[in-house]
Amino acid sequence: MRFTHMQPRDWLSVVMPLIAVLVFGDMTLAVQPASSKTHEVEMTAVESDVVIDGGGERYKAWTFNGQFPGPVVRVTEGDTVNFTLHNPKTNIFPHAMDFHAAEIDFLKNYRAINAGETISYTFVAKKPGVFFYHCGAPPMIQHVARGMIGAILVDPKNPKDWPKADREYVLVQSELFKNPDDVQAMFDRKFDHIVFNGGIFKYHPFVTGGKALEAKPGERVRIYFVNAGPNEFSSFHPIGEIWDAVYESGNPANKHVGVQTYVVGPGSAATFDVVVESAGAYPLVTHSLTGALRGSIAVLVASPDAKPAPLMPHTPWKPEVPLTEITPPAAP
Ligand SMILES: [Cu+2]
DSSP: OOGGGOOHHHHHHHHHHHHHHHHHOOGGGGGOOOOOOEEEEEEEEEEEEEEOSTTOOEEEEEEETTBSSOOOEEEETTOEEEEEEEEOTTOOSOBOOEETTOOSOHHHHSOOBOTTEEEEEEEEOOSOEEEEEEOOOSSHHHHHHTTOEEEEEEEOSSGGGSOOOSEEEEEEEEEEOSSTTOHHHHHTTOOSEEEETTBTTTTOTTSTTOOOEEEOTTOEEEEEEEEEESSOOEEEEETTSOEEEEEETTOTTSEEEEESOEEEOTTEEEEEEEEOOSSEEEEEEESSHHHHTTTOEEEEEEOTTOOOOOSSTTSSOOOOSOGGGOOOOOOO
């Protein structure tokens, strides 16, 4: 190449990239994702009553932060979580916290602490997904059944790993035992209800105090689904629709498409995408019908008027519908 014969514009095309590399180094650095964050997450074990149906029935629950399920924790893949659990002096029982999103020593970190004690530990959320968290104090079956359960979302570091959702909800399924002290009934699987987010038909608009989940036609609705158990499997199905995608454990790498029903075992979770094609009602159920008909029907109503909603609507549940509007569900 003879530079003397080049026009000024040609010179620029040769020289500018060289200058850029000298000045800025490797240009790919400019498109690296934002660095990971550190989150301070504190929860308090609260032994208190919660409302479990639209008539205002109360239940002697054990909770994180006074709500059943506990608050949704949301971080991004690679983030650090500094977690602290308080068990106040006013409590009676030992409690603990087990995050399925963590990969750390169980004996040291997930041990139960007595009333009046505090425990802290740190973990890095290395894998994206939706994960269960729960109290692991013995008997764990009772601490889970009484409400010490919740969900942690670990969003993928690269948001382009899956389609953008237009609307997101978190549903935590669990069994409800009317007598919270009857541990034998828990071992014998004698549950009275199966519920989503701690309420009997909480998202059923025809039941007293129930309110549907909302979406607009054509929206991609993403449901982060956790099955807390303690014992029953969930067979999660959208009546009138088909799951466009199911991501095992909520990891974008674990994608299934065109799924009618997907089994989520106790202690497991999955993320479900559905694009609601047209206006109407789409009940989301566990197709294990003894469960659906005893409390776990969440109706997704698609309408152009749908309003924005939080991840876990109506939690804690404070039903406002007057008792005169009672429409009891059909007996199972
Ligand atoms: Cu507990």
